[in-house]
Amino acid sequence: MTTLDTRPITPPVTDNYLTFRRGFLSWAFTLDHKRIGVMYLVAVLSSFFVGGVMALLVRTKLLFPGEVSWMSNEEYNKAFTLHGAVMVFLVIIPSVPAALGNFVLPIMLGAKDVAFPRLNLFSFYLWVLGAICAVYSLLAGGFDTGWTFYTPYSSQSEAGGIIPVLIGVFILGFSSIFTGLNFIVTIHKLRPPGMTWFRMPLFLWAVYATAIIQVLATPVLGITVALLVVERAFQIGIFDASMGGDPVLFQHFFWFYSHPAVYIMVLPGMGIISEIIAVHSHRHIFGFRFIAFSSIAIAIFSFLVWGHHMFTSGQSPLMNVLFSAITFSVAIPSAVKVFNWLATLYKGSISLNTTMFYGLSFLFLFTIGGLTGIPLAVISTDIHLHDTYFVVAHFHYVMMGSALIAMIGGLHHWWPKMTGVMFSEFWGKIACAMVFVGFNLCFFTQFMLGSQGMPRRYYLYQPEFKMYHHISTGGSYIMGLGFLITAIYLIHSLFAGKKAPANPWGGASLEWQCSSPPPHDNFATTPRVGDCYDFSAVHWDESTQGYVVDAEAHIAAAHSGKGH
Amino acid sequence: MKNPVTPFDDPKARFAAGLFGMWLLLIMLGVLFVSAILGYVAVRIDNGAEFIPANAPPLPLLLLLSTALLMVSSFTMQRALVAGRAGEASQGRWMVATLGLALGFLLTQWLAWRVLVGQQIGPSDNLYAWTFFVLTALHGAHVVGGLVPLAITTAHARRLEYTPSNYRGVAYCAMYWHFLGGAWLVLYATLWIGSRH
Numbered sequence: 001m002t003t004l005d006t007r008p009i010t011p012p013v014t015d016n017y018l019t020f021r022r023g024f025l026s027w028a029f030t031l032d033h034k035r036i037g038v039m040y041l042v043a044v045l046s047s048f049f050v051g052g053v054m055a056l057l058v059r060t061k062l063l064f065p066g067e068v069s070w071m072s073n074e075e076y077n078k079a080f081t082l083h084g085a086v087m088v089f090l091v092i093i094p095s096v097p098a099a100l101g102n103f104v105l106p107i108m109l110g111a112k113d114v115a116f117p118r119l120n121l122f123s124f125y126l127w128v129l130g131a132i133c134a135v136y137s138l139l140a141g142g143f144d145t146g147w148t149f150y151t152p153y154s155s156q157s158e159a160g161g162i163i164p165v166l167i168g169v170f171i172l173g174f175s176s177i178f179t180g181l182n183f184i185v186t187i188h189k190l191r192p193p194g195m196t197w198f199r200m201p202l203f204l205w206a207v208y209a210t211a212i213i214q215v216l217a218t219p220v221l222g223i224t225v226a227l228l229v230v231e232r233a234f235q236i237g238i239f240d241a242s243m244g245g246d247p248v249l250f251q252h253f254f255w256f257y258s259h260p261a262v263y264i265m266v267l268p269g270m271g272i273i274s275e276i277i278a279v280h281s282h283r284h285i286f287g288f289r290f291i292a293f294s295s296i297a298i299a300i301f302s303f304l305v306w307g308h309h310m311f312t313s314g315q316s317p318l319m320n321v322l323f324s325a326i327t328f329s330v331a332i333p334s335a336v337k338v339f340n341w342l343a344t345l346y347k348g349s350i351s352l353n354t355t356m357f358y359g360l361s362f363l364f365l366f367t368i369g370g371l372t373g374i375p376l377a378v379i380s381t382d383i384h385l386h387d388t389y390f391v392v393a394h395f396h397y398v399m400m401g402s403a404l405i406a407m408i409g410g411l412h413h414w415w416p417k418m419t420g421v422m423f424s425e426f427w428g429k430i431a432c433a434m435v436f437v438g439f440n441l442c443f444f445t446q447f448m449l450g451s452q453g454m455p456r457r458y459y460l461y462q463p464e465f466k467m468y469h470h471i472s473t474g475g476s477y478i479m480g481l482g483f484l485i486t487a488i489y490l491i492h493s494l495f496a497g498k499k500a501p502a503n504p505w506g507g508a509s510l511e512w513q514c515s516s517p518p519p520h521d522n523f524a525t526t527p528r529v530g531d532c533y534d535f536s537a538v539h540w541d542e543s544t545q546g547y548v549v550d551a552e553a554h555i556a557a558a559h560s561g562k563g564h
Numbered sequence: 565m566k567n568p569v570t571p572f573d574d575p576k577a578r579f580a581a582g583l584f585g586m587w588l589l590l591i592m593l594g595v596l597f598v599s600a601i602l603g604y605v606a607v608r609i610d611n612g613a614e615f616i617p618a619n620a621p622p623l624p625l626l627l628l629l630s631t632a633l634l635m636v637s638s639f640t641m642q643r644a645l646v647a648g649r650a651g652e653a654s655q656g657r658w659m660v661a662t663l664g665l666a667l668g669f670l671l672t673q674w675l676a677w678r679v680l681v682g683q684q685i686g687p688s689d690n691l692y693a694w695t696f697f698v699l700t701a702l703h704g705a706h707v708v709g710g711l712v713p714l715a716i717t718t719a720h721a722r723r724l725e726y727t728p729s730n731y732r733g734v735a736y737c738a739m740y741w742h743f744l745g746g747a748w749l750v751l752y753a754t755l756w757i758g759s760r761h
């Protein structure tokens with residue numbers, strides 16, 4: 001009789017990446033992708049806190065339809081601008097790729113690190129430098145142009161912090177570019193033997209598609225803000241209509257980056273959802289190739305639709321029609337993903353844990369966010385909805401409800417791996433439910449506000465909008481509390497959490513086959529890989545209170561084509 | 565704190581990854597230059613002949629000289645690469661020549677700016693001049709930035725450190741340098757066409 005070989009690929013280790021070396025310098029100069037990921041995570045979550053406080057201030061101001069004593073109208077403009085800029089450039093864009101991606105990507109590949117570890121650390125310090133510029137811009141008088149920096153506001157506004165923040169955005173852009181570049185090379189050159197493109201986890205497909213956008217689109221943002229800085233400094237430039245320049249040109253440049261950028265935000269989130277749905281419903285992901293190729297399709301389409309932000313900016317009618325038509329087609333690959341996730345859930349044995357709560361929240365919120373993009377892509381309805389709260393609601397459903405929720409879901413999914421401890425499922429579910437309910441109260445009402453004509457970015461409103469604004473603000477408080485609870489139980493788990501097994505959820509990709517937390521060099525030898533969504537060789541193990549992957553059976557199944 | 569972990573065991577694989585990374589970097593910079601040039605083309609076309617003020621002088625002839633210097637520096641850079649790849653002693657000389665030509669290019673660009681300013685055309689006078697100064701400055705900044713790797717590579721080459729088994733540094737440097745040459749040709753051609761009525 002043969003006994004099942006259930007030994008994990010790496011033998012149990014006493015040393016892990018957290019204890020490998022100690023002291024401040026061992027972190028500040030680390031080249032370990034895991035530590036860099038953790039530093040990004042701390043940085044991104046701190047920025048999320050700052051951006052969140054700004055959001056709550058804005059929502060609190062909107063409890064009152066008129067002027068308030070504690071926040072001037074200029075301060076209101078600065079508060080929502082800071083909120084938007086922080087959330088976009090410091091939080092969502094780096095959140096999944098730079099923080100979680102850095103941590104998991106090499107481990108998922110069975111590699112020891114990303115292709116260019118020094119460049120990786122350099123990207124992180126660029127992020128820090130960009131953040132310092134943003135903080136400095138506040139000391140220099142803040143900025144009030146909206147996160148979109150449209151000219152002529154940005155070239156003429158009297159706020160003193162515009163040039164520093166633009167420099168900050170420029171630097172953050174390069175941080176993002178170098179991360180993307182690093183990941184593309186890593187995925188091409190460091191896949192282990194046996195991991196073909198179609199054996200690669202869907203998270204990596206998504207990160208790969210994202211990285212292409214990061215490398216190809218971000219330089220356009222870089223040059224745009226650079227030209228804007230020069231324009232503001234010299235009071236002359238190509239975006240200045242009085243000198244023969246063209247402010248609409250700025251919008252073209254800005255959206256040529258920023259539309260693809262919305263996919264920099266959401267694609268990695270979608271990748272996380274593919275992992276969460278498969279692992280926590282213990283079922284082979286449905287339609288692997290469809291999900292994989294739809295990521296690439298989204299990346300390609302995303303370069304062709306920027307004009308849908310400019311239907312009312314005086315674009316030619318022909319351009320409007322073309323951009324509208326192409327925008328509809330983006331919905332197809334997005335829907336392909338949603339249907340495949342639903343099909344995976346169908347008949348799966350779903351573990352309704354906190355992580356899955358986030359996964360299901362994503363499905364619901366992304367569906368609403370995507371569907372409400374359609375009336376915005378229809379030229380006739382967009383003329384009514386453009387620059388109203390409807391747009392605000394739409395993009396919060398996709399950026400916060402989808403990208404950020406996926407990120408928090410991923411944080412829970414990989415938390416035991418990153419920290420070696422388990423968080424409280426009880427509080428996790430409560431907090432997720434609060435975020436979900438609060439989110440919908442906060443933003444669904446904004447669809448109503450917008451379709452009834454409430455413009456975005458106004459501090460004043462008609463009395464008839466009062467009820468909606470109050471519900472929305474109430475929702476934002478519930479959501480804020482939900483996030484606060486999340487922060488508390490996660491931090492608490494660091495000190496008092498149960499020790500995490502190597503594989504708490506039953507995943508079959510490589511990161512679940514090294515210990516929690518992983519050792520400094522991830523794997524002693526390059527591991528062999530099977531089908532990362534084949535859970536037939538994953539068994540519960542009483543003694544470690546975790547799952548184990550029977551490596552031999554797993555790989556054998558992949559070769560015999562079982563599990564497909 | 566050195567990282568005891570290197571992602572690549574095989575130096576060949578590491579070189580291949582480096583070359584691939586360089587290609588991505590150059591594609592990224594290409595997008596950056598192309599967008600800047602497209603911005604210029606858009607306002608140039610929008611404004612038609614009015615874009616060029618009546619008193620505007622033609623593009624300084626010095627630019628022909630700087631173009632020539634940059635082209636020759638691409639040639640010497642290539643020779644340095646060939647010498648480095650063969651581990652030959654001339655690698656140091658070719659790198660020194662490249663570095664000198666690069667400085668010469670920057671000097672001529674600077675003189676060309678001075679000529680324009682001397683003719684009372686400064687960057688904030690009109691959009692025609694602004695675009696010229698900004699685009700040449702954009703390219704010039706990349707050349708200035710390139711001086712650092714160029715100087716490091718030169719130092720290595722003078723110590724004859726490039727050998728057939730390891731010439732990564734000079735290879736990456738050459739890629740970047742040829743890119744700057746190509747970018748300048750496109751930029752110069754665009755500016756020249758744009759300067760005609």
Ligand code: HEM
Nearest residue numbers: 262266308309334370373374376377386387391395398399
């Ligand atoms: C799935 C199909 C989608 C469609 C058809 C769509 C369509 C649109 C359209 C037409 C607009 C312009 C509305 C206006 O300004 O009048 C818009 C705005 C926006 N969308 Fe989407 N969208 C989709 C998905 C997404 C996703 C996935 C994200 C982000 C993750 C996103 C983020 C945004 C943002 C940030 C804005 C507004 C930016 C601003 O003006 O500040 N959208 N969307």
Ligand SMILES: [Cu+2]
Nearest residue numbers: 259306308309
């Ligand atoms: Cu868009």
